[in-house]
Amino acid sequence: KDSYDVTLLPGDGIGPEITEATKKVLQALCEKSGFEMNLNEALIGGSAIDAKNDPFPEESLKQCLASDSVLLACIGGYKWDNNPRELRPETGLLKMRKEMGLFANLRPAKVLPQLIDASTLKREVVEGVDVMVVRELTGDVYFGTPKGIDVVDGERVGYNNMIYSESEIERIARVAGDVASKRGGKLCSVDKANVLDVSQLWREVVTDVISKDFSDVELSHMYVDNAAMQLIRWPKQFDTIVCGNIFGDILSDEASMLVGSLGMLPSASIGESGPGVFEPCHGSAPDIAGENKANPLAMILSAAMMLKYDLDRPDEAQLLEDAVEVVLDQGLRTADIKQDGDNCELVGCVEMGEAVAKQV
Amino acid sequence: KDSYDVTLLPGDGIGPEITEATKKVLQALCEKSGFEMNLNEALIGGSAIDAKNDPFPEESLKQCLASDSVLLACIGGYKWDNNPRELRPETGLLKMRKEMGLFANLRPAKVLPQLIDASTLKREVVEGVDVMVVRELTGDVYFGTPKGIDVVDGERVGYNNMIYSESEIERIARVAGDVASKRGGKLCSVDKANVLDVSQLWREVVTDVISKDFSDVELSHMYVDNAAMQLIRWPKQFDTIVCGNIFGDILSDEASMLVGSLGMLPSASIGESGPGVFEPCHGSAPDIAGENKANPLAMILSAAMMLKYDLDRPDEAQLLEDAVEVVLDQGLRTADIKQDGDNCELVGCVEMGEAVAKQV
Ligand SMILES: CC(C)[C@H](C(=O)O)[C@@H](O)C(=O)O
Ligand SMILES: CC(C)[C@H](C(=O)O)[C@@H](O)C(=O)O
Numbered sequence: 001k002d003s004y005d006v007t008l009l010p011g012d013g014i015g016p017e018i019t020e021a022t023k024k025v026l027q028a029l030c031e032k033s034g035f036e037m038n039l040n041e042a043l044i045g046g047s048a049i050d051a052k053n054d055p056f057p058e059e060s061l062k063q064c065l066a067s068d069s070v071l072l073a074c075i076g077g078y079k080w081d082n083n084p085r086e087l088r089p090e091t092g093l094l095k096m097r098k099e100m101g102l103f104a105n106l107r108p109a110k111v112l113p114q115l116i117d118a119s120t121l122k123r124e125v126v127e128g129v130d131v132m133v134v135r136e137l138t139g140d141v142y143f144g145t146p147k148g149i150d151v152v153d154g155e156r157v158g159y160n161n162m163i164y165s166e167s168e169i170e171r172i173a174r175v176a177g178d179v180a181s182k183r184g185g186k187l188c189s190v191d192k193a194n195v196l197d198v199s200q201l202w203r204e205v206v207t208d209v210i211s212k213d214f215s216d217v218e219l220s221h222m223y224v225d226n227a228a229m230q231l232i233r234w235p236k237q238f239d240t241i242v243c244g245n246i247f248g249d250i251l252s253d254e255a256s257m258l259v260g261s262l263g264m265l266p267s268a269s270i271g272e273s274g275p276g277v278f279e280p281c282h283g284s285a286p287d288i289a290g291e292n293k294a295n296p297l298a299m300i301l302s303a304a305m306m307l308k309y310d311l312d313r314p315d316e317a318q319l320l321e322d323a324v325e326v327v328l329d330q331g332l333r334t335a336d337i338k339q340d341g342d343n344c345e346l347v348g349c350v351e352m353g354e355a356v357a358k359q360v
Numbered sequence: 361k362d363s364y365d366v367t368l369l370p371g372d373g374i375g376p377e378i379t380e381a382t383k384k385v386l387q388a389l390c391e392k393s394g395f396e397m398n399l400n401e402a403l404i405g406g407s408a409i410d411a412k413n414d415p416f417p418e419e420s421l422k423q424c425l426a427s428d429s430v431l432l433a434c435i436g437g438y439k440w441d442n443n444p445r446e447l448r449p450e451t452g453l454l455k456m457r458k459e460m461g462l463f464a465n466l467r468p469a470k471v472l473p474q475l476i477d478a479s480t481l482k483r484e485v486v487e488g489v490d491v492m493v494v495r496e497l498t499g500d501v502y503f504g505t506p507k508g509i510d511v512v513d514g515e516r517v518g519y520n521n522m523i524y525s526e527s528e529i530e531r532i533a534r535v536a537g538d539v540a541s542k543r544g545g546k547l548c549s550v551d552k553a554n555v556l557d558v559s560q561l562w563r564e565v566v567t568d569v570i571s572k573d574f575s576d577v578e579l580s581h582m583y584v585d586n587a588a589m590q591l592i593r594w595p596k597q598f599d600t601i602v603c604g605n606i607f608g609d610i611l612s613d614e615a616s617m618l619v620g621s622l623g624m625l626p627s628a629s630i631g632e633s634g635p636g637v638f639e640p641c642h643g644s645a646p647d648i649a650g651e652n653k654a655n656p657l658a659m660i661l662s663a664a665m666m667l668k669y670d671l672d673r674p675d676e677a678q679l680l681e682d683a684v685e686v687v688l689d690q691g692l693r694t695a696d697i698k699q700d701g702d703n704c705e706l707v708g709c710v711e712m713g714e715a716v717a718k719q720v
């Protein structure tokens with residue numbers, strides 16, 4: 001295949017800028033590698049609320065499902081923070097995940113040697129850290145029912161159901177087993193099986209799947225409170241981590257912060273089949289939107305994940321990753337990754353994108 | 361009042377050793393300060409399972425409820441790890457919390473200048489950190505019903521209800537408001553209100569309580585994933601944190617690990633009235649049990665919290681805390697807090713306890 005349809009979701013805040021920069025890089029890559037990419041934009045998040053009164057309109061869903069892959073920038077902003085739940089940007093994100101069946105979220109937290117001093121952890125603790133968090137993305141307390149706020153015995157009670165079925169656990173365990181076997185071969189499953197029934201089932205099913213079908217993967221289990229500590233104590237003990245939606249939400253963000261350069265981290269959300277969604281881990285940074293200060297590298301690296309996982313172009317993925325490293329080696333830095341006294345050159349979003357495009 | 365009944369729960373692993381060391385310190389304190397403490401032991405955890413086939417026997421509960429306060433060492437061990445849920449040490453702990461009505465867990469994470477290098481975070485990031493996590497302890501997905509593992513549509517489904525009532529949120533908000541107003545006056549409430557109904561109610565009720573009755577407390581809100589990051593990025597931004605049971609479980613452990621000396625951290629679990637339970641944050645370390653290697657300081661500092669919160673003896677609490685600081689200043693270290701090349705003297709559990717007792 002040498003022509004791909006990719007949906008771009010620029011979203012809110014710095015989203016449009018980093019999308020523009022990423023587009024330039026992808027165009028350069030296409031020229032260089034001799035394939036075509038049709039990049040078509042669609043609405044999600046706050047901008048979709050403003051235009052269509054829906055954080056993920058039906059036509060965006062249709063366009064995403066009809067494409068080979070989806071590249072999302074970031075969503076959200078103060079403007080919509082006090083909207084009712086159904087008119088909030090995040091609701092669009094959750095709807096997209098559910099309706100596109102994106103049950104697996106892959107979040108690498110890899111320390112780049114050029115940026116190691118950006119971490120608040122000591123150099124010897126973070127040097128060489130390379131953790132992949134595999135987070136379940138369409139189940140758990142995020143989507144469980146019954147849920148709501150009711151009046152019981154004269155007072156309000158709020159509740160959400162933390163729930164997983166065997167088949168939901170099985171399929172995420174398979175993705176995690178697969179990821180782990182292609183990485184260091186070590187998988188740590190995180191749960192709270194000493195307290196929760198849902199975690200007890202989680203642990204059983206993960207153990208079954210890995211022992212039956214991933215004999216090359218070494219499985220361990222850890223309670224979520226301990227995992228939150230161990231990530232800080234000695235992150236190098238981890239290779240691949242698998243967990244449910246809410247524990248994964250917390251631990252993947254914690255792991256991102258360890259490496260100190262959130263502006264650099266990509267993620268992939270994938271399903272059984274059909275297009276995946278690739279997006280940076282960072283937010284929409286409304287305070288610097290439109291000022292040419294944003295860092296486009298996480299979105300560019302998300303495009304690399306897209307090339308690898310969805311478009312079956314691992315060589316081009318590598319090319320992009322290498323180009324980013326070279327630009328960092330050249331000493332170019334956006335404001336978020338510039339350190340006092342690092343002798344690096346401060347550049348804007350546009351310039352950073354152009355530098356990577358040129359390198360490609 | 362100058363005579364107190366205190367129940368000691370030595371528990372498992374290193375529990376008996378650190379209890380012994382703490383006892384000596386308390387006896388010295390009583391002599392010095394001219395009051396009496398009747399220290400009576402009771403069973404909990406693995407040792408209670410072995411002796412009574414119950415991780416928190418009725419007679420232990422009765423004895424705890426009849427005393428002025430309870431001092432717990434630590435529970436658990438490999439030996440009981442594969443027991444069914446009702447015969448596991450943790451189950452005893454949960455039962456104790458629920459039946460004694462201990463709905464508020466206070467977990468200070470304070471960096472001691474003597475031990476700052478034990479942290480994996482950079483000195484400038486952790487220097488001066490002093491965070492108090494107020495965790496709700498008898499609600500949430502820990503105790504919510506319905507729960508279980510059922511067969512639905514031919515497959516097993518595991519579930520637990522994440523649930524809070526207004527009155528449960530209100531009382532923990534009051535404790536947190538109180539704690540915050542006696543500390544730096546800043547309270548950060550952590551939830552996941554952008555996704556969960558239960559968190560939406562949490563946020564509303566906390567906002568109400570604090571704005572009505574704690575006008576001197578400055579309240580902010582943070583999503584749990586962001587809190588997990590911010591604790592690592594810049595922990596000094598926090599003064600007091602309040603959260604539900606499961607988020608508090610994760611964040612309080614994360615905060616403990618930041619300061620780098622888990623073996624030093626105490627905690628308090630308190631209710632509306634009646635005795636509280638005071639215990640170290642660390643586990644039972646079965647691998648070093650009985651080898652005179654354990655660090656008794658977290659339990660000694662837990663006794664200080666008991667003096668302050670339950671026995672209304674703030675001066676004696678301060679005395680104990682000062683004694684611990686002096687011993688650290690003298691350069692005494694148990695193995696867990698000894699750093700390579702720190703020129704400190706390695707001592708055992710017994711010696712450490714005696715040193716503090718002497719200082720008192
Ligand atoms: C915005 C929010 C709903 C979302 C989540 O909790 O999943 C975000 O934190 C994430 O991790 O992508
Ligand atoms: C042992 C376990 C049940 C307990 C909890 O999750 O509350 C522990 O982690 C704690 O924080 O005291």
